Amino acid sequence: MKQPLPSLKRALLLINRQSRQGQQRLSRALDCLKAEGFDAIAEPTDEPQQLSEIIRRYRDQVDLVIIGGGDGTLNAAAQGLVDTQLPLGILPLGTANDLARTLKIPNSVPDACRVIATGRLHRIDLGWVNGTYFFNVASCGLSVKITQQLTKEAKRRWGVLAYAATALRVTWQSRPFRAEIRCNGESFQVKTIQLAIGNGRHYGGGMTVAHDATIDDRRLDLYSLEMRHWWQIIMLLPALRQGRHTDWSGVRTLHGTEIEINTRKPRDINTDGEITTQTPAKFRVVPQVLSVLVPR
Numbered sequence: 001m002k003q004p005l006p007s008l009k010r011a012l013l014l015i016n017r018q019s020r021q022g023q024q025r026l027s028r029a030l031d032c033l034k035a036e037g038f039d040a041i042a043e044p045t046d047e048p049q050q051l052s053e054i055i056r057r058y059r060d061q062v063d064l065v066i067i068g069g070g071d072g073t074l075n076a077a078a079q080g081l082v083d084t085q086l087p088l089g090i091l092p093l094g095t096a097n098d099l100a101r102t103l104k105i106p107n108s109v110p111d112a113c114r115v116i117a118t119g120r121l122h123r124i125d126l127g128w129v130n131g132t133y134f135f136n137v138a139s140c141g142l143s144v145k146i147t148q149q150l151t152k153e154a155k156r157r158w159g160v161l162a163y164a165a166t167a168l169r170v171t172w173q174s175r176p177f178r179a180e181i182r183c184n185g186e187s188f189q190v191k192t193i194q195l196a197i198g199n200g201r202h203y204g205g206g207m208t209v210a211h212d213a214t215i216d217d218r219r220l221d222l223y224s225l226e227m228r229h230w231w232q233i234i235m236l237l238p239a240l241r242q243g244r245h246t247d248w249s250g251v252r253t254l255h256g257t258e259i260e261i262n263t264r265k266p267r268d269i270n271t272d273g274e275i276t277t278q279t280p281a282k283f284r285v286v287p288q289v290l291s292v293l294v295p296r
Helices: 023-036 048-057 071-084 098-103 109-118 142-149 152-158 161-172 230-242
Strands: 010-015 038-042 064-069 088-092 122-129 133-134 137-141 175-185 186-192 194-198 220-225 251-256 257-262 268-271 276-277 281-296
Touching: 010 023, 010 048, 010 194, 023 038, 023 064, 023 109, 038 268, 048 064, 048 071, 064 071, 071 098, 071 281, 088 098, 109 281, 122 137, 122 142, 122 194, 122 268, 133 268, 137 142, 137 281, 142 161, 142 194, 142 268, 152 186, 175 220, 175 251, 186 194, 186 220, 194 257, 220 257, 220 281, 251 257
Parallel strands: 010 038, 010 064, 064 088, 088 281
Antiparallel strands: 122 133, 122 281, 137 194, 137 268, 175 186, 175 257, 194 220, 220 251, 257 281, 268 276
């Protein structure tokens, strides 16, 4: 659902200085926003976990929140955005920028600022797991190992290629684990290398949750990689990028509004590229909970 853009000129600008392009783009972002007629209050931070509290502190002083950073930065701000219901503008300054890709927001700072100034408000869904919101995807298994081994230095130096290189390095070391999936009143016992529950369309530097997934479809999309050999996952990667993995043998897919994952031992869960919780995990979709500025 899209709605006309009201007059939003008092902006809180939050930039993660630890993101790939955060520090060097701060002054340029301020200049561009000023040129677009915004009165911006800048609150750069090195601690993304503080973002929600900062947003709540400014809730009565601004008309919108503009966040400069990657998907992890946006994830850290999600609770504050939900609490205040302030509209969100996005400056994609991270490595993967999957939410921006889903919403077709351009990567250049001037073009992203123009979208914030002239775009439309669009209501989007959020995923929720164990009290934590996520925009793109929550997962356990292979993706957690990638997150643990993907260094900030590698992301700064190689960008999205760092994801691919790290994925190739850890895939052959991965071992399957057993899990119980509960969805739509059914229970499934699986032996899997990766479980992913998507809310948006893109994740992991351009991978696609499902070929028909959108961030406002009021559903979660699950896939489970139930393969015996690591090389089968390598062969699957092009299909994962296009969202066509549903056609492959060894890939289980489910859709629902609520999903539960249980494992014998607690396993870390990655939400939007950050490890934030563990199994047992309860997931649900929260429909149309945020307004985001998107291109017309």
